[in-house]
Amino acid sequence: MSHESQAVVNDISKDELVENRPSSLKRWMRLLWRSKTGTVGLIIVVIALLVAIFAPLIAPYQPQEINPVNMLKPPFWMENGSMENILGTDNLGRDIFSRILYGSQISILVGVMSVVVAGFIGVTVGLVSGYFGGIIDNILMRLVDSFLAIPTILFALVILAIFDSGVFTLIIVLGVTNWVNYARLVRGEVLTLKERDYVKAAHSIGVSNFKIIVRHLLPNVISSFIVISTLSVATTIILEASLSFLGLGVQPPTVSWGSILSDGRDYLSTSWWLATFPGIAITITVLGIIFLGDWLRDVLDPRTQK
Amino acid sequence: MNNYFVRRILQIIPVLFIISFIVFTLVFVAGDPVSLMLPDDAPPEAREELRETMGLNEPFVVQYITYMGNMLQGDFGESYRFNQPALDIVLDRLPATMELAIFAIVIATAVAIPLGIWSATKQNTSLDLIATGAAVIGKAMPNFWLGIMLILLFSVTLGMFPVSGRGTAMHVILPAVTLATGIAAEMTRLIRSSMLDSLSQDYVRTARSKGLKDRIVVYKHAFRNSLIPVVTITFLQTSTLVGGTLITETVFAWPGLGQLLIQAVNTRDMAIVQASVFIIAILVILMNLIADILYRFLDPRIKYN
Numbered sequence: 001m002s003h004e005s006q007a008v009v010n011d012i013s014k015d016e017l018v019e020n021r022p023s024s025l026k027r028w029m030r031l032l033w034r035s036k037t038g039t040v041g042l043i044i045v046v047i048a049l050l051v052a053i054f055a056p057l058i059a060p061y062q063p064q065e066i067n068p069v070n071m072l073k074p075p076f077w078m079e080n081g082s083m084e085n086i087l088g089t090d091n092l093g094r095d096i097f098s099r100i101l102y103g104s105q106i107s108i109l110v111g112v113m114s115v116v117v118a119g120f121i122g123v124t125v126g127l128v129s130g131y132f133g134g135i136i137d138n139i140l141m142r143l144v145d146s147f148l149a150i151p152t153i154l155f156a157l158v159i160l161a162i163f164d165s166g167v168f169t170l171i172i173v174l175g176v177t178n179w180v181n182y183a184r185l186v187r188g189e190v191l192t193l194k195e196r197d198y199v200k201a202a203h204s205i206g207v208s209n210f211k212i213i214v215r216h217l218l219p220n221v222i223s224s225f226i227v228i229s230t231l232s233v234a235t236t237i238i239l240e241a242s243l244s245f246l247g248l249g250v251q252p253p254t255v256s257w258g259s260i261l262s263d264g265r266d267y268l269s270t271s272w273w274l275a276t277f278p279g280i281a282i283t284i285t286v287l288g289i290i291f292l293g294d295w296l297r298d299v300l301d302p303r304t305q306k
Numbered sequence: 307m308n309n310y311f312v313r314r315i316l317q318i319i320p321v322l323f324i325i326s327f328i329v330f331t332l333v334f335v336a337g338d339p340v341s342l343m344l345p346d347d348a349p350p351e352a353r354e355e356l357r358e359t360m361g362l363n364e365p366f367v368v369q370y371i372t373y374m375g376n377m378l379q380g381d382f383g384e385s386y387r388f389n390q391p392a393l394d395i396v397l398d399r400l401p402a403t404m405e406l407a408i409f410a411i412v413i414a415t416a417v418a419i420p421l422g423i424w425s426a427t428k429q430n431t432s433l434d435l436i437a438t439g440a441a442v443i444g445k446a447m448p449n450f451w452l453g454i455m456l457i458l459l460f461s462v463t464l465g466m467f468p469v470s471g472r473g474t475a476m477h478v479i480l481p482a483v484t485l486a487t488g489i490a491a492e493m494t495r496l497i498r499s500s501m502l503d504s505l506s507q508d509y510v511r512t513a514r515s516k517g518l519k520d521r522i523v524v525y526k527h528a529f530r531n532s533l534i535p536v537v538t539i540t541f542l543q544t545s546t547l548v549g550g551t552l553i554t555e556t557v558f559a560w561p562g563l564g565q566l567l568i569q570a571v572n573t574r575d576m577a578i579v580q581a582s583v584f585i586i587a588i589l590v591i592l593m594n595l596i597a598d599i600l601y602r603f604l605d606p607r608i609k610y611n
Contacts, residue, residue, distance in 0.1 A: 027459075050371040090387075144320055146321045146325045148545065148590070151546065151590070154552060159332065161572070161574060161579070197456060238449075241451075242448060246570070261451060264453060275451070275454050279447070282447075282448050282451065283443070283447050283448070
């Protein structure tokens with residue numbers, strides 16, 4: 001990874017980056033501590049992950065637990081609210097707080113896994129396209145152009161209209177519609193990398209194309225990949241919420257932040273808390289991921305800063 | 307340069323072919339539309355007859371060629387719900403979406419330009435912090451949730467704006483603001499970084515050392531040059547903008563292309579889906595082409611080869 005690039009990073013000086021190649025956790029933590037937003041981002045992301053993992057332990061109720069005598073109760077600080085349902089209940093008497101905790105599992109799972117799928121397709125296409133060039137590159141890049149011309153959400157909608165939606169379908173669909181950015185990024189990097197001496201040397205002593213791609217090119221694109229995939233988890237969480245909001249994402253009884261929000265929309269005039277809290281959960285989580293991603297970009301890849 | 311644009315325009319042809327192929331394949335996989343078009347108690351012979359007349363019994367390749375042939379003549383088939391040519395319905399809805407998008411872009415620009423310039427000229431002050439903070443929050447908020455919150459606050463609680471629909475100027479404000487927020491957030495970040503870049507250039511230093519007024523240096527020298535990436539990237543964001551209108555129109559029951567499309571997807575009205583995807587794709591491709599041309603026009607230093 002070329003840390004010696006020209007750009008100057010936020011509050012970390014260029015010299016420090018070059019000298020302190022992030023080789024140990026301690027150095028990483030020190031770099032992180034320097035960036036306030038990066039630290040905040042990491043804390044939010046860690047909390048969100050812990051919440052998702054330990055939701056069954058933290059949540060006071062089951063997410064599907066219906067309570068007909070306890071419908072549409074407001075949050076605890078309002079009149080009629082109580083500490084038993086701190087964020088209130090929905091039209092079926094289900095506890096909003098518990099639903100949001102459980103919802104984080106699906107939102108984060110879909111966000112992360114679909115980025116893995118998209119990354120796998122995109123990096124493979126980018127490596128092949130950039131390395132081989134010529135007609136292969138031309139065909140793959142027209143494919144990329146085609147995907148770019150259709151808004152991701154539209155593409156996902158059309159596919160979800162055809163196949164039954166569920167968590168697994170959603171991951172695949174969001175992966176298949178989101179790989180283009182990775183392909184473009186990796187291709188661009190490979191185009192410069194393949195002119196480097198070590199790649200030419202490997203080629204001249206008869207190392208196979210496959211080995212050159214996997215051993216010499218792939219490791220060099222990983223850090224840029226990490227940066228955009230982090231930021232991409234944020235946009236995918238929003239995308240999943242949008243699709244679930246439109247009724248084409250996860251199906252009941254599975255809950256995600258988007259589906260809770262969608263349920264709450266019909267009770268907007270009487271029970272504002274139903275649609276408000278899941279949105280806050282999404283916004284804070286996405287904010288944390290953006291902060292963390294921006295920090296990673298500054299540290300890992302100063303060139304993409306612009 | 308002319309060569310570049312000729313090649314650039316020629317590249318659009320295979321792209322449109324690939325898109326048509328993807329869309330056709332998806333619809334093909336989606337299965338039999340006959341069951342949607344006829345009532346449940348229709349006799350099997352009637353179904354078979356309709357299938358035959360629609361050419362659904364032909365092999366995939368034949369169907370695709372017929373489909374392409376019709377499409378090149380502007381025929382995307384008929385919507386089974388409206389009993390009208392799909393393309394007509396789609397084009398009918400386009401102005402409403404355009405109206406929303408244009409209002410949103412105007413609002414976004416009006417907010418983002420001053421915010422971006424201020425935060426760049428006053429880098430690391432509290433004003434900068436507020437502007438960049440607002441931008442990042444605007445980016446983190448899901449569009450549809452912001453829309454719902456605006457309805458909750460301004461329509462339900464304060465009663466200032468209508469909850470949904472299209473008609474008066476009051477109707478367009480909330481959906482346009484919703485759609486504008488995401489764009490403004492991205493634009494502010496972009497203008498800020500582009501301005502910071504321009505402000506550190508030699509010509510700005512020269513202008514300052516000549517003793518020019520700060521205002522002139524900022525607006526005349528730095529801002530004009532920092533507009534180049536801003537304008538082109540804004541055009542390149544058409545795809546995101548269209549994606550945003552899909553959701554925003556649904557939240558506000560805005561009778562545009564987005565709302566039509568979501569309804570079409572839910573009712574599996576595939577003729578409408580195909581026609582809208584295609585129209586949107588052409589729109590996005592055209593905007594990207596304009597971005598390319600503008601880029602060249604705004605910055606004569608750029609040479610294409």
